Amino acid sequence: RSVSYKSQKDVGTRMEVISLDVSDPANITEKGRVFIGGDYLSSRMVGGKLLVVGEYYAQEFEDFSDESQFLPQYGTAQSMQSVPAENIYCPDVAESGRYTVICQLDTATLTVEDTAAFLSYSNTLYVSESHIFATRSYNKDGSAGLTGEYNTEAMTTITCLSYGEGGLKPGGSID
DSSP states (O other): OEEEOOSSSOOOEEEEEEEEEOSSTTSOEEEEEEEEESEEEEEEEETTEEEEEEEEEOOOOSOSSOGGGTSOEEEOSSOEEEOOGGGEEOOSSOOOSEEEEEEEEETTTOOEEEEEEEETSOSOEEEOSSEEEEEEEEEEEEEEOTTSOEEEEEEEEEEEEEOSTTOOEEEEEEO
């Protein structure tokens, strides 16, 4: 579910993933809980791993001293942390402050095993049994032709991540 929250600064919305033990319906207990910044888009469970996909919008901010204002966050209610910079896929020119965020969770413990985010990519992903594919459409500027008309070329970048026991691993990109 997606819930609003506030801290000292308004940082938008976040998802709350809760694992319940329902083996005794008369005594349902919570097994774990994790928060992921942004709004819920989709999820998929494969081999004891839960992939949660969300959409996070960077907030308007005055400076870069508080990364929680512009980087996707995850963790507990008391301790949120940023998706590591090396796990953020960013084009040379970002056209929006929207991230598509992926968290890989262990279903037994609801521990966040790995995270990745795509800045300025589509929020539609294709997920196979072992790979995640994200796309980004953009216009490649061309040069003026003989007629003096300026040409652009519609392009798409496809970026691949593998997932599983080793976490989320880069698989490369192609235009």
